[in-house]
Amino acid sequence: MSATPDEAARALADGALILLPTETVYGLGADAGNAEAVAAIFAAKGRPRFNPLISHVADAEAAARIGAFDATAHALAQAFWPGPLTLVTPIRDASHVCDLARAGLDSVAIRVPAHPTARAVLAAFGGPVVAPSANRSGRPSPTTFADAVEETGFAVAAAVDGGDCQVGLESTVVSVLDGQTALLRPGAVTRDQIESVVGPLAGGGQGHRSPGRLALHYAPDAPVRIEATAARAGEILLGFGPGVGDPRWSLSPSGDPAQAAANLFRLLREADRQRPAGIAVSPVPQTGLGEAINDRLRRAAGFVG
Numbered sequence: 001m002s003a004t005p006d007e008a009a010r011a012l013a014d015g016a017l018i019l020l021p022t023e024t025v026y027g028l029g030a031d032a033g034n035a036e037a038v039a040a041i042f043a044a045k046g047r048p049r050f051n052p053l054i055s056h057v058a059d060a061e062a063a064a065r066i067g068a069f070d071a072t073a074h075a076l077a078q079a080f081w082p083g084p085l086t087l088v089t090p091i092r093d094a095s096h097v098c099d100l101a102r103a104g105l106d107s108v109a110i111r112v113p114a115h116p117t118a119r120a121v122l123a124a125f126g127g128p129v130v131a132p133s134a135n136r137s138g139r140p141s142p143t144t145f146a147d148a149v150e151e152t153g154f155a156v157a158a159a160v161d162g163g164d165c166q167v168g169l170e171s172t173v174v175s176v177l178d179g180q181t182a183l184l185r186p187g188a189v190t191r192d193q194i195e196s197v198v199g200p201l202a203g204g205g206q207g208h209r210s211p212g213r214l215a216l217h218y219a220p221d222a223p224v225r226i227e228a229t230a231a232r233a234g235e236i237l238l239g240f241g242p243g244v245g246d247p248r249w250s251l252s253p254s255g256d257p258a259q260a261a262a263n264l265f266r267l268l269r270e271a272d273r274q275r276p277a278g279i280a281v282s283p284v285p286q287t288g289l290g291e292a293i294n295d296r297l298r299r300a301a302g303f304v305g
Helices: 005-013 035-045 060-066 071-080 116-125 145-155 191-198 257-273 290-300
Strands: 018-020 027-031 054-056 085-090 107-111 172-177 180-185 235-240 250-252 278-281
Touching: 005 018, 005 027, 005 116, 018 116, 018 145, 027 035, 035 145, 060 071, 060 107, 071 085, 071 172, 071 191, 107 172, 180 191, 235 257, 250 257, 257 278, 257 290
Parallel strands: 054 107, 085 172, 235 250, 235 278
Antiparallel strands: 018 027, 085 107, 172 180
16 A cells, blocks of 8 residues: 555654655655665665765755755756756755765765655655665666565555656766766756756766666666667567567657656566566667666666776
8 A cells, every 4th residue: 555645754754764756766765864774775775885875855945955056056956856857966964964875975966856746755754865766776777666666665664656657767967066067877857958058068077976877787687688670589679669679568669768768667677577588679869868768778788888
């Protein structure tokens, strides 16, 4: 049974974990200031502790209380919050986001989600909630309530059903540090959209300040082969575009990147349940949202480069 936002907030206040729906993926949530609760997230996920967590807050005012926002950070927040953008800024008040949640860094990753149920939980709780994707570490992120429960439901005191996630990919992560703005992880807020607000992004960046950067990540048990033109024996082909593969396994029959993003993790998980010899994925254009889709596919295949 799904918990109400008030029930979820009480569980957080008690130091317990929750399943939290967002527009990106389902999160495994805890009070960001409670080191013991945050440690329980790492244990439940099997997540390495050098990987920082994103703190979710109810609004931009709450975000500015824990992170130091310059003019660039304020501009990005105004343009894309609430929504699927995470900002990495210098930490302002470490009492609200414990050292473990920040992986010992002097920065903090903050997001204001757009999902109304997530916002209701955050408002009821009244503080930042760290909520990495509710999968066991390295596996595809859950974008449905059932998949979230299957992955880490054993660890939570409250599970909130917010329906299927509309975006389907983890948030874009942008660092605003030392006068430079860099894209650390692509997502639904695209590079072009960010640059339309702040101008050209700096090269490189500080990837250790962002989650989701492991070389093998978002991976099903079956091996993933990308840029495939056809399925090999025993493989399931996830097609993209008109007439490519079985429509039941298509990321988007029309070639719509937003539809492909929303379907990606769900289809990877459903294909994996068939125990295929492998999962092949058709080429997806790199432009726009395709940058984020291809980032996840390269990591699912264990190839980043």
